[in-house]
Amino acid sequence: MTERPTGFWAQAAADPHRTVLTAPDGERWTAGRLHAAANQLVHGLRAAGLKRGDAFAAVLPNGAEFLTAHLAATQAGFYLVPVNHHLVGAEAAWIVADSGARVLIAHERFADTARAAADEAGLPPSHRHAVGTIPGFRPYGELLDGRPGTAPADRTLGWVMNYTSGTTGRPRGIRRPLPGRLPEETPLGGFLGIFGIRPFDGNVHLVCSPLYHTAVLQFAAAALHIGHPLVLMDTWRAEEMLRLIEEHRCTHTHMVPTQFHRLLALPDEVRARYDVSSMRHAVHGAAPCPAQVKRAMIDWWGRCVEEYYAASEGGGAFATAEEWLKRPGTVGRAWPISELAVLDDDGNRLPPGELGTVYMRMSTGGFRYHRDDAKTASNRIGEFFTVGDLGVLDEDGYLFLRDRKIDLIISGGVNIYPAEVEGVLLSHPGVADAAVFGVPHADWGEEVKAVVEPAPGRVPGAALAADLLAHCEERLAGYKRPRSVDFIGSMPRDPNGKLYKRHLRAPHWPPTPPH
Numbered sequence: 314m315t316e317r318p319t320g321f322w323a324q325a326a327a328d329p330h331r332t333v334l335t336a337p338d339g340e341r342w343t344a345g346r347l348h349a350a351a352n353q354l355v356h357g358l359r360a361a362g363l364k365r366g367d368a369f370a371a372v373l374p375n376g377a378e379f380l381t382a383h384l385a386a387t388q389a390g391f392y393l394v395p396v397n398h399h400l401v402g403a404e405a406a407w408i409v410a411d412s413g414a415r416v417l418i419a420h421e422r423f424a425d426t427a428r429a430a431a432d433e434a435g436l437p438p439s440h441r442h443a444v445g446t447i448p449g450f451r452p453y454g455e456l457l458d459g460r461p462g463t464a465p466a467d468r469t470l471g472w473v474m475n476y477t478s479g480t481t482g483r484p485r486g487i488r489r490p491l492p493g494r495l496p497e498e499t500p501l502g503g504f505l506g507i508f509g510i511r512p513f514d515g516n517v518h519l520v521c522s523p524l525y526h527t528a529v530l531q532f533a534a535a536a537l538h539i540g541h542p543l544v545l546m547d548t549w550r551a552e553e554m555l556r557l558i559e560e561h562r563c564t565h566t567h568m569v570p571t572q573f574h575r576l577l578a579l580p581d582e583v584r585a586r587y588d589v590s591s592m593r594h595a596v597h598g599a600a601p602c603p604a605q606v607k608r609a610m611i612d613w614w615g616r617c618v619e620e621y622y623a624a625s626e627g628g629g630a631f632a633t634a635e636e637w638l639k640r641p642g643t644v645g646r647a648w649p650i651s652e653l654a655v656l657d658d659d660g661n662r663l664p665p666g667e668l669g670t671v672y673m674r675m676s677t678g679g680f681r682y683h684r685d686d687a688k689t690a691s692n693r694i695g696e697f698f699t700v701g702d703l704g705v706l707d708e709d710g711y712l713f714l715r716d717r718k719i720d721l722i723i724s725g726g727v728n729i730y731p732a733e734v735e736g737v738l739l740s741h742p743g744v745a746d747a748a749v750f751g752v753p754h755a756d757w758g759e760e761v762k763a764v765v766e767p768a769p770g771r772v773p774g775a776a777l778a779a780d781l782l783a784h785c786e787e788r789l790a791g792y793k794r795p796r797s798v799d800f801i802g803s804m805p806r807d808p809n810g811k812l813y814k815r816h817l818r819a820p821h822w823p824p825t826p827p828h
Contacts (some may be wrong), residue, residue: 319512320497321538322348322464323605334377335390337547337563342377344390349462350377356465357456358385361416361440361551365390365469366491370414372396372405372423372430375545378444378453379524383417383473383534388496390469392487394476398422401789402429408476409688410434411684412486413774421445437655438598470496474683475527477625477728485525486683487625502539507648508619510565510594510614512539517591519563520545521554522726527625528598532567541565551575565617569726570602571612574756584613591818592617599726600758604641611638613626620644622712624700627651627675629711643711648677652697655706660694663705668715671704672697720814722751724759729793731761737788738763738795741781743771746804748814749795752821763795764817766804773800 318324321344324331329345336342358369370390373379379395381701386393396405401424410419417436419427424447431441431449445452470492476484492499502512510516518536520543522529533543545563546554549572557563576584592614598621610618610818616634621642623629632651633647647653654662655669665670674697681689692698701721704714722729731749738747738811746766751759765781767773778798805813 317513317538317540319500321501323497324389324540325557329701331542333542334380335542335544336377337375337545340377342456344626345740347377347381347384348439350381350443350457351388352462353457353460353786354381354385354462355389356460358389358391358416359465360460361392361456363389363415365740366392368392368394368412368414369416369418369472370394370409370412370430372398372417372419372427373444373524374398374420374422374438375520375524375547376420378420378737379530380533380537380543383530384471386471387501387534389465389471389628392474393471394474395530396426396430396476397525397790398426398523399792401425401788402426403433403788404790405430406793408484408486409436411484412474412476416440416442418442418456419444419447419728420508421447424448434745444631449595468495470494470499473527473530475625479773483733483784485688487680488683489678489680492678495689499791502535502537505539505565507650508565508594508596508621510536510539513541515562516541516564517561518543519554519557519561519566521566521568525598526726527620528623529567532596551579552583552587555579555589558589558592559587562591564591565596566592568595568597569599569667570597570606571600571725571757573597573602573606577606577609577613589614594619596621598623600723607637613779622714624673626680626698627673629660629673632711636711640707640711640713641746642713642724643707644714645712646710652676653710654697654714654772655704656697656699665706668703668705670699671702671712671714672699674698720750722749722761724751724754724761724792725757726794729761734761734763734785734789734793737785738765738781740788741784742778742802743768743780745769746814748804748817750814750818754819760796761794762821763798764801764804766801 325344325348331344332341333344334342371382382393394414396408405426417431441450442453442456444453463618472489474486474488476486477574518541520533595617596619611634614819618634621631630645630647652674654672656672657663657669702713706712720731734749735747738744745768748764752762754760781798805816
């Protein structure tokens with residue numbers, strides 16, 4: 314038997330009629346159709362002036378256009394910059410402008426955000442394209458119409474440049490150097506082998522979270538490259554996910570613990586209605602998962618519930634269900650392409666069982682924060698980098714996280730950076746000082762709380778709180794906005810101005826049990 318090729322382009326050439334994508338509306342795309350669309354987009358972007366190393370941005374829902382953009386960038390040496398479509402215009406504009414994106418592709422559902430981003434980034438009308446209709450944007454089809462569906466010349470590997478925020482509150486692009494080789498010379502789907510997911514083998518990948526997330530796109534693209542058809546969800550709904558798993562016999566997916574919460578909250582008769590026995594790998598990450606929730610999912614779905622730890626910058630660790638049940642709370646051992654280290658404040662390696670800062674190193678290459686050399690250097694020790702998490706390694710190399718980034722809020726698997734929210738609050742004339750942090754939420758894991766020191770002459774109370782929340786609504790995406798505001802007479806700061814945020818946070822969190 315002839316071995317089937319890996320790598321999407323080779324598969325599309327060998328079997329162009331195979332269904333490789335089921336869109337959220339049920340439309341099915343063959344490999345040949347998707348291949349031709351990606352090739353046409355490369356030709357269209359090159360006609361717009363893009364060259365190797367240039368970036369283009371996308372504000373798109375889950376759909377064929379997103380995967381087309383990814384495949385185009387990957388074979389033409391471009392950087393694809395996915396933009397979170399929940400962002401407001403000013404937030405999206407920062408990413409589009411900072412990335413240097415020369416073309417913006419947006420969906421009409423996100424017209425206001427896309428138009429504001431394009432205006433502020435100074436993109437000419439000729440370089441704005443809309444799926445659907447957005448005033449001032451050219452039709453997306455114009456990028457493809459009349460372009461050949463054949464492979465472009467000078468094919469070379471490109472990357473995704475995801476944006477992740479930091480303590481400054483300004484998102485920074487994670488830019489990896491382009492290797493200057495053909496896409497086929499890189500095992501683009503090999504990443505899934507870390508989780509025991511094999512090429513072809515009857516696998517079907519369910520995309521149940523937004524593709525603008527680093528891991529979601531990485532999992533989906535890797536699955537596509539090793540011969541797995543993709544089934545895309547646009548808006549995630551718990552029962553609909555179960556229906557799709559049964560209908561398409563889905564075998565693997567990437568999830569966050571909030572989705573576990575919602576699935577477990579379904580009535581027993583609804584849960585029993587669907588057959589999920591096809592699932593082989595329900596890989597979750599991006600946020601801590603309470604032990605009782607994970608046990609309940611394992612009881613229901615079986616040993617396919619697996620966990621990983623990583624960052625957009627790289628990773629990471631992985632734990633099978635069996636490993637987690639033997640060592641509850643672990644996020645696993647280092648990937649074969651990664652190395653973990655726990656270091657003290659002086660950069661010395663700590664022995665097993667001692668708490669320190671978690672550092673990682675990837676053998677597949679480094680990265681830098683786009684246009685932020687200071688941030689790039691500040692989180693590095695040699696070849697190792699950190700995102701500020703604290704943890705311990707046991708004698709067998711299993712990692713246990715003991716705290717997250719000092720201020721990071723993780724709500725529903727999404728990172729929220731308090732400095733950005735605090736900056737918006739401090740721009741209000743009624744605020745003298747502000748602190749933002751996460752408090753427990755039964756469904757989302759955490760929700761955003763603000764504590765405000767009112768400006769002189771301002772009366773704390775419901776009216777001021779409502780005014781501040783309205784102020785945030787105009788300037789921040791919904792998931793970043795405070796859900797409640799408390800007032801304080803004087804913010805707890807030391808003589809040097811350092812905020813003791815832990816004093817504000819502590820009353821809302823249960824004490825951390827000793828290791």
